[in-house]
Amino acid sequence: MLDRRFVVENPDLVEQNCQRRGARADVRRFVQLEADRKSKQFEVDELNRRANEVSKSIGKAKDPAEREARKNEGRALREQTAAAQAELDAVVAEADAILRTMPNLSHPDAPVGADDQSNLELRRGSAEPPKFDFKPLDHVELAERLQLIDFEAGAKVTGHGFYFLKNEAVLLELALQRYALDLLVREGFTPTITPDLARNEILQGTGYIPRGPETQIYSIAETDLSLVATAEITLGGLYAGEILDAAALPIKLCGISHCYRTEAGAGGRASRGLYRVHQFTKVEMFAYTLPEASEDMLNYFCDLECQLFDGLGIAYRVVDTATGDLGGPAYRKFDLEAWMPGRGEAGEYGEVTSTSNCTDYQARRLGIRFRTGEKGTAFVHTLNGTAIAISRALITLLENYQQPDGSVAVPEALRAWVGKERIAAPGQ
């Protein structure tokens, strides 16, 4: 969330930012509520002070009648205090509710626009989209012919949007994990496998909304737990409430988790096959940095994502995400869109990774700070980035590496882990 004082001091700027990002937040109301909060807090403090004085005088009083009189006085004061406190709580609750709807500020260079139509292409990868002298199949068809993914079984056992990976698809999943991890460990990331569930307060701290009609999150009945949508949630929660040693920053972590998404409201649009599923595995990068270091870290994350897809020989483009498409916590976001020959009429780019600089937006909510000199603390910056989202990476591999005979070549970079050069249909 934003710094409440910053909002009060810069209402016009915040309002403009909300508008650019398509967020409806009543900034004026918030400013008014903050003023109310201040005066109400003063009132509560004053009542508490008087009540405390009375309580102390009772401890010293000897005369029983005097004590009784003072007790009554104290009781009356405490009742007034409770009433004022209730009013204060109501003001705070309303102000907080508005504050939570305010997205992070936006990087001045982020393209302004309502949706992904305004995304700005920054660069392309080293590989070219493949040229086929046959009609390429999409990954659903390929996976069926090669017996790699069983969507029908997933639907029967669990529901639409679930699937069984089988045979070489399993080897590809594990190979992709190892491939990503190899690079990240070389780059000094601490590898982790995180819980797949997290407390709702951690979800909220990272900017996810655990319950409600529009939630993308599966929650566990009769608990305060939810299935995570990404290891960003668990890695962000890792240091919640802690004060980090500035000398230890940046902290670079990568986490493997399963990711669960309800995809509420996504029905019908481009939801064929693996592109939009309710469960997938992801290797996620995460960093805690000093404020002045987060911009470089974002570029670094983006470079690593490019390295991974260049290494796989997949064509992609990098886009600077438009303000209206940023999501709440991101200050700036770069997406990698990889070439998917089976998507659309004659192939399309589809999002495969995403990296965001969330500045102090998550850290403020999660209470993650570092020491600044002798006294004082400041909030760290947090960043996240996809190393490999397995399901979408599988789409790109199957569709880009398909051969005229219906088999799929295994990219050089993965062969050691897959253990073969080519995935062929059974009996072929």
Place this chain on the structure above:
RNA sequence: GGACGGGUGGCCGAGUGGUCUAAGGCGGCGGUCUUGAAAACCGCUGUACGGGAAACCGUACCGGGGGUUCGAAUCCCUCCCCGUCCGCCA
């Protein structure tokens, strides 16, 4: 899952209803002494919000939430976490 014991400042740890404005120690900062350092000694040393030019003052915070009371770190309820033992289990 059950029983018992715990959760207190950056860290360790005392504290069973009012002088807690949280003892004591460690660490940190400043000073005295010293050629310098160490040791010793003296002083300072939590966070947030509000008031004030400042010194300083007020309020809240002892795992989270709720309750009892004029008054709660302390008593009660509840949840979370840690430890020990038991049960179950890949």
